[in-house]
Amino acid sequence: MAVNRTVLRPFVKWAGGKGQLLTALDWLLPPRFSAYHEPFLGGGAVFFHLRPSAAYLSDQNEELINTYRIVRDQVEELLISLGKHKNERDYYYSIRALDPQDLDRVERASRFIYLNKTCYNGLYRVNKQGRFNVPFGKYKNPRYAEADNLRAASAALQHARVLEVADFSQTLKRAGAGDFVYLDPPYVPVSETARFTSYTADSFGLRDQIRLHHVFTQLDQMGCYVMLSNSDTPTIRELYRGFRCETVKAHRFINSNKHRRGHITEVVVVNYESSGSAQCNRADHRRQGKTHAPRSR
Numbered sequence: 001m002a003v004n005r006t007v008l009r010p011f012v013k014w015a016g017g018k019g020q021l022l023t024a025l026d027w028l029l030p031p032r033f034s035a036y037h038e039p040f041l042g043g044g045a046v047f048f049h050l051r052p053s054a055a056y057l058s059d060q061n062e063e064l065i066n067t068y069r070i071v072r073d074q075v076e077e078l079l080i081s082l083g084k085h086k087n088e089r090d091y092y093y094s095i096r097a098l099d100p101q102d103l104d105r106v107e108r109a110s111r112f113i114y115l116n117k118t119c120y121n122g123l124y125r126v127n128k129q130g131r132f133n134v135p136f137g138k139y140k141n142p143r144y145a146e147a148d149n150l151r152a153a154s155a156a157l158q159h160a161r162v163l164e165v166a167d168f169s170q171t172l173k174r175a176g177a178g179d180f181v182y183l184d185p186p187y188v189p190v191s192e193t194a195r196f197t198s199y200t201a202d203s204f205g206l207r208d209q210i211r212l213h214h215v216f217t218q219l220d221q222m223g224c225y226v227m228l229s230n231s232d233t234p235t236i237r238e239l240y241r242g243f244r245c246e247t248v249k250a251h252r253f254i255n256s257n258k259h260r261r262g263h264i265t266e267v268v269v270v271n272y273e274s275s276g277s278a279q280c281n282r283a284d285h286r287r288q289g290k291t292h293a294p295r296s297r
């Protein structure tokens with residue numbers, strides 16, 4: 001598959017975004033594949049990096065997927081709407097207070113990008129009623145109307161055959177032998193206090209991680225190239241025992257204080273051989289050709 005490498009950034013900030021890990025992941029990607037699938041799309045850092053010519057993209061977040069569709073289909077209308085926003089505290093809260101269901105699809109997408117770029121830390125958080133509740137971020141010059149990047153994103157998204165709100169398991173319906181599936185779920189918590197049981201009913205818990213492991217093994221058996229990112233925890237190492245596990249170092253916020261950053265180790269699980277090694281953080285690594293077909297287990 002031909003891959004266009006013009007630089008293109010995600011148009012939203014997203015928790016767990018893979019922007020800073022692209023060099024490390026690049027080294028572990030299969031060098032060629034048929035269609036590309038990303039069912040935990042988020043900010044889409046890997047999709048925008050690869051710019052594949054056939055993609056199946058999905059996420060469970062409805063507001064996010066509406067925004068992707070508008071960027072793909074109505075980017076000029078979106079840019080006009082984004083240009084009307086103001087980086088002012090009272091204005092921010094008036095936009096935050098709007099119910100997205102009362103807006104048309106372009107205004108909804110425009111509100112989503114505006115709030116994402118002007119809210120505290122680019123967080124996406126909703127209350128029990130599903131209403132966005134992140135405070136104003138006080139940024140001097142938030143870039144919510146980046147015309148060139150949004151137009152480039154729109155061009156890349158023309159190759160999305162599917163862009164839908166869906167559970168990750170739907171990937172099984174669409175993927176075929178020779179396709180590449182990148183799985184980047186909400187991570188298994190690393191701290192001792194953050195246990196699965198402390199999650200709310202609709203968050204991503206241990207049961208979902210086990211469901212995801214089933215999907216991974218089924219995709220493997222179907223002959224897909226599969227790559228999964230997660231935290232480096234005993235749970236993940238145990239679940240994916242038998243598959244190739246590489247570690248990468250990510251520079252992340254380690255708690256809610258934006259000044260407290262730290263390096264944490266993440267795991268990348270793949271079901272194929274490639275020329276990558278555990279030292280996959282080096283900036284000068286290029287993808288090289290030595291990748292074999294996925295194993296049949």
Ligand SMILES: C[S@@+](CC[C@H](N)C(=O)[O-])C[C@H]1O[C@@H](n2cnc3c(N)ncnc32)[C@H](O)[C@@H]1O
Nearest residue numbers: 014016017018040042043044045060167168184
């Ligand atoms: C770690 S983020 C993905 C980050 C993305 N790779 C990036 O570079 O920005 C995980 C994503 O999974 C989505 N998600 C959570 N549960 C899901 C589910 N059951 N099925 C599909 N997507 C889900 C969340 O909405 C979130 O966007």
